[in-house]
Amino acid sequence: MTVIDRAKLRALHQREESQFLADHPQSAALYQRAQSSLLGGVPMNWMKKWAGAFPIFVKSAKGAHFTDVDGRDYIDLCLGDTGAMTGHSPEVVAEAVARRAKEGITLMLPTEDAIWVGEDLQRRFRLPYWQFTLTATDANRFAIRIAREITQRSKILVFNYCYHGTVDESFATLENGVVVPRRGNIGPPVNPSETTRVVEFNDLNALEDALKHHDVASILAEPAMTNVGIILPDEGYWPAARELARRYGSLLIADETHTICAGPGGCTAEWKLDPDMLVFGKAIGSGIPGATFGVSEEVAQRITARIHLEDCDVGGIGGTLAGNALSLAAMRATLEHILTPASFEKMIPLAQRFNDGVAAEIRKHALPWNVIRLGARAEYTFAPQAPRNGAQSAAAADFELERFLHLYALNRGVLLTPFHNMALMCPATTASDIDTHTKIFSTATEELTS
Numbered sequence: 049m050t051v052i053d054r055a056k057l058r059a060l061h062q063r064e065e066s067q068f069l070a071d072h073p074q075s076a077a078l079y080q081r082a083q084s085s086l087l088g089g090v091p092m093n094w095m096k097k098w099a100g101a102f103p104i105f106v107k108s109a110k111g112a113h114f115t116d117v118d119g120r121d122y123i124d125l126c127l128g129d130t131g132a133m134t135g136h137s138p139e140v141v142a143e144a145v146a147r148r149a150k151e152g153i154t155l156m157l158p159t160e161d162a163i164w165v166g167e168d169l170q171r172r173f174r175l176p177y178w179q180f181t182l183t184a185t186d187a188n189r190f191a192i193r194i195a196r197e198i199t200q201r202s203k204i205l206v207f208n209y210c211y212h213g214t215v216d217e218s219f220a221t222l223e224n225g226v227v228v229p230r231r232g233n234i235g236p237p238v239n240p241s242e243t244t245r246v247v248e249f250n251d252l253n254a255l256e257d258a259l260k261h262h263d264v265a266s267i268l269a270e271p272a273m274t275n276v277g278i279i280l281p282d283e284g285y286w287p288a289a290r291e292l293a294r295r296y297g298s299l300l301i302a303d304e305t306h307t308i309c310a311g312p313g314g315c316t317a318e319w320k321l322d323p324d325m326l327v328f329g330k331a332i333g334s335g336i337p338g339a340t341f342g343v344s345e346e347v348a349q350r351i352t353a354r355i356h357l358e359d360c361d362v363g364g365i366g367g368t369l370a371g372n373a374l375s376l377a378a379m380r381a382t383l384e385h386i387l388t389p390a391s392f393e394k395m396i397p398l399a400q401r402f403n404d405g406v407a408a409e410i411r412k413h414a415l416p417w418n419v420i421r422l423g424a425r426a427e428y429t430f431a432p433q434a435p436r437n438g439a440q441s442a443a444a445a446d447f448e449l450e451r452f453l454h455l456y457a458l459n460r461g462v463l464l465t466p467f468h469n470m471a472l473m474c475p476a477t478t479a480s481d482i483d484t485h486t487k488i489f490s491t492a493t494e495e496l497t498s
């Protein structure tokens with residue numbers, strides 16, 4: 049197996065850094081200006097994590113491409129980390145949003161679009177009742193509240209190295225078997241060991257041991273982990289985990305925000321999962337803020353029995369703009385016209401093409417890396433075999449190498465997701481876009497290993 053020469057990697061990275069600076073004078077000037085009005089010079093702190101000395105500023109985006117303020121065109125394989133999985137500004141959504149924006153944006157009253165969307169979600173995910181939030185984080189938080197309320201239990205169980213948005217309970221990892229705040233966790237409200245049980249994915253014994261305490265209100269899980277590389281469940285894992293949750297009285301929340309890439313009904317439909325609640329955000333409105341959570345008949349009955357009309361606005365589930373008319377118009381147009389079976393039939397083979405191209409280069413250069421696909425998403429990790437849990441995947445992280453490969457791609461017009469090596473397809477992505485990435489990956493690995 050090839051070992052990366054670190055001195056060479058650093059020299060190549062320096063060369064790419066210089067190229068980046070030379071190519072982006074306008075972004076550099078804007079970043080400089082932003083220092084005096086934006087905390088850290090960015091609208092959101094994670095925008096600093098892009099490869100390169102500063103984030104590139106965007107001028108416009110359409111379909112699978114965007115243009116920056118220096119006039120450079122990019123193939124976007126990040127797609128707003130799934131927010132733009134529909135492609136940037138799909139025409140039909142832009143029109144529906146523009147129409148709605150002229151007819152009332154937010155009222156704290158329902159529009160008919162909400163029912164259309166609820167009925168569509170029912171068909172996709174086979175859960176009967178739905179409500180809407182502005183973010184997937186909020187949808188997860190509210191699902192957790194409902195679980196705690198109806199089970200009268202305090203703890204949430206998550207998988208090691210999961211990510212479910214900025215949900216306090218989920219910012220916990222395992223260190224020598226002990227639950228600790230995840231590295232980088234800013235101002236945790238309490239030590240997460242008070243609120244959270246953490247187990248490794250694909251370990252049924254650990255799951256059962258954690259559930260045996262009879263204090264877990266719900267398991268909050270992506271059906272396949274996607275935020276620490278893609279980690280697929282072992283054969284039979286979910287049916288067994290489902291059965292354990294029932295046996296110990298814990299609810300199962302499927303967070304399909306990223307795993308919607310598996311198909312129009314996410315992994316829940318593809319793998320016939322049977323969650324008690326389901327969360328779906330980001331792409332649901334083509335990036336117009338909006339998300340949803342759905343509940344089973346039983347959950348609906350149990351929570352309805354506990355909510356009294358007089359207090360229903362102060363239960364900790366809400367948000368003035370949640371369920372607003374604009375979000376719902378965007379969701380309706382997206383679900384009706386974009387996140388359709390026909391789109392997935394196009395996107396999934398493209399992800400396979402990405403997978404095959406990258407796998408061939410890994411083999412050619414005898415690199416101890418692998419690439420894995422889930423529906424319309426593919427990702428390479430710096431481990432010889434596909435990791436089976438979060439700890440294994442996190443141990444394979446290589447920040448230096450990752451930044452080099454991302455910058456190398458960026459300098460040649462391809463944007464990968466900053467926090468890992470993920471490529472996502474949208475309906476506007478083309479085979480030629482994917483082949484462009486493969487060629488770039490090929491020259492990068494050639495330069496690294498020759």
Ligand SMILES: Cc1ncc(COP(=O)(O)O)c(C=O)c1O
Pocket residue numbers: 129183184185186188211212213214270275303304305306329330
């Ligand atoms: C699986 C999953 N759930 C929920 C979220 C939270 O989404 P948002 O940041 O839009 O609240 C994310 C964000 O990356 C996610 O990956």
